[in-house]
Amino acid sequence: MKSVARRGSRLSLGLLVLLLSGCLSSGGGSDSDNSTTPPPPAADTRENSVYLQAAAIGVADLDAALKVYKEGLGMTEIKRVIRDDRIEVVLQSADKRGSNVVLMSFTDGVGRNTQQNPGKLVFYVKDPAAFATRFTLAGGRITVPPAPQASVGGIVVGFGRDQDNNLIEITGSDDATDSYFSAFGIGVSDLESARDFYVETLGFEEDQFLQIPGQYDEYILTSPVPGSSALVLMHWTSATPRNYTDNPVKLELAAAQPQRLSDAISEAGENVSQEPAPSADADLNDALVGYASDADGTLLEIRQSIRAYLSGAAIGVADLDAAVTFYTDGLGMQEMERRTRDNREEVVLESADGRGSQVILMGFTDEVTRNYRQNPGKLVFYAKDANVFAQDIRDAGGVMLVEPVDQGPALGNAIVGFARDLDNNLIEIVGDSAASESYFGAFGIGVSDLAAAKAFYADTLGFKVSLFLPIPGQYNEYILQGYGGSALVLMNWTNGTPRNYTDNPVKLEIATASPEAFIETIDTAGERVLQGPDVSEDAGREGELVGFAKDADGTLLEVLLAPWGQPTDAP
Incomplete structure (x- = not known):
């Protein structure tokens, strides 16, 4: 009998952590057009999901x-x-x-x-x-x-x-x-x-x-x-x-x-x-x-239903062209498209294996000063050969902090390493023999109040808690999974080094069965709604239903209509 359960992307992160030494210690909002023309997809034209x-x-x-x-x-x-x-x-x-x-x-x-x-x-x-x-x-x-x-x-x-x-x-x-x-x-x-x-x-x-x-x-x-x-x-x-x-x-x-x-x-x-x-x-x-x-x-x-998943993880970069080269040459990603926003250019990347959420590099054009080097989160990549992947990062100009190493039986013999990209973002490398090449497995964001962030993303927005991980002397994190895409990791650092958790140039693109209900849920929870779901006129998002909000730390949430809710007459 074949399995009939729907299988969303499931990422096992429980054995993929390293008890780190002090070597890991270092370390935007959209003004989308509010135009209502053309009209957004009518509710009765969408799949009811x-x-x-x-x-x-x-x-x-x-x-x-x-x-x-x-x-x-x-x-x-x-x-x-x-x-x-x-x-x-x-x-x-x-x-x-x-x-x-x-x-x-x-x-x-x-x-x-x-x-x-x-x-x-x-x-x-x-x-x-x-x-x-x-x-x-x-x-x-x-x-x-x-x-x-x-x-x-x-x-x-x-x-x-x-x-x-x-x-x-x-x-x-x-x-x-x-x-x-x-x-x-x-x-x-x-x-x-x-x-x-x-x-x-x-x-x-x-x-x-x-x-x-x-x-x-x-x-x-x-x-x-x-x-x-x-x-x-x-x-x-x-x-x-x-x-x-x-x-x-x-x-x-x-x-x-x-x-x-x-x-x-x-x-x-x-x-x-x-x-x-x-x-x-x-x-x-x-x-x-x-x-x-x-x-x-x-x-x-x-x-x-507001069933949702992380469809894209976006980070601000100081030099967009250099970052694109690093993520394609060093991390094996492929450029899919470019989008123009009021205050930035976005380059959308997909993993070599075509799995997980997209990664979006944001090059801001509004001349507002942003600190790209203090992002307290991380990007997790699963690689067929972790050592080759680490060398590719090094060759592309990244910095290896911890070379990939077998963590022993206590951690299931997982091979884990750490690096930093050109903007000092933490890159976690995990060996995965099932990968064809590599894929983006999880995106971590820094949060000032871990319990409150967990309540917001899990209890309110419906992401599932896969695991709570305390990394002694470094950080505590909740690993959350949506219904597809990469995992979302909430991180709060405990090593004593000051971290900037507020208004980092980071964005979560979240696809949901009902953008209207999702935005309403955020509003009811007392967080900031910047724009209710409306049709976008931004280049690369023309005609899509898009809403914007922020979490308690100012991380931008771009709310989109999930594929299973697309209009019934969509191609």
Whole structure:
């Protein structure tokens, strides 16, 4: 069985740090035209970017369910939400990939049968046998031990049941670190009608139709938005009667335009019980929430999506031509385009491997004095041969601080080195045998308050925290991952050397499902909005929807429309 989870770019940075000596110690806003002509892409011409944000199941005993899902399935509790009739515990996969799983413990005294859910939860795992053992020890029940299945090319597959009799599918996966929630199956009484509703009305994409003889037929549906688990529509063909109606199951659907999704459900003849509106639930903090149901009564919770990723990382440079030469000759990047802004020229670069976010070099033309040599962040590059990469940097005029060296078993034998570019930006070099040549893996920005910056970028803007790393005597950092692109690293230095965190010539280009909602979220969080999303007339950005804001330290955020939200008639 092939993996059906959408896989955004995932960068494992946990083993890539060096406990550094003092050798590392050294170390703009846009006035984009506010014109409204031509008009920006109308909302109803864009893809609505619907995806499965979370899959929720009712449980009879919350404590027992948490034991199975946390200890047995490796998930981590990230929050609890108190609703009128239930407690919801939101869980994230061990690999921090795919949609969340929500356990719903009902408190209204209404009897619900949690034992008859005709769907399934699919987990992709590194070690199926060990995963099955862990699952059993936590209270789960293995019904078909994981074993290679000739019918699906020898992939290891097994099945089990959780404490509420939910079907758990275990599939071996080489790209799993531990495990992740790959797909959620719901039972449907009419498979073809359900397929039409979820594809034609809600905007999911049909990925595959599978028939498991004597068991069930299923449609596997995915979203064009990366980072979510697949949705599987299941209809059983075995003789055992199944209850398809009003199961204690919920699909949390996130959309760029929640009201448009609600309208589509109504037009399809299904029930919308609550139009999207700010939630009164204390734990949801006025989040936009609506409710509907499909033909079988499965609850659909409609949420606002601002799913985003770092599409470009920009740094100011003193000599644009010299910097371009350094980044192409020394770091193997390729020039993609040049853009003219009111106060600067931008050169857009792409990694040799074509992976990760773009790097943008900004040469300012407004004669305002800027200090390019005090950027407290870093650029991380993964290289096939770290030593050759280091020599290329040296040959191009860069300075090597720490030659690439094997960090030993404690750090997974990662090869790591450090350098500085022509403007004193810190360059981290990481060996990666899977790279063809090299790619831009992460961009670090300096922040004056690490906890507050983490709250803003992760808790407010939705970037995922991959890791917190304290580098003793140097810096502490949070490594965040969006839904594509390179990682974003928040860095605060602890070595006693003064750092300039404010108004550095640095820019984050962030692509999101909904620029309007993203900018509104920034405004609600109390940060500075410079320009709401509007059509750009800047050379190289003509006709694109662009907004601008700044974080608490003055780092410029350029907010763009993500590829999965482009107008439906776009080429």
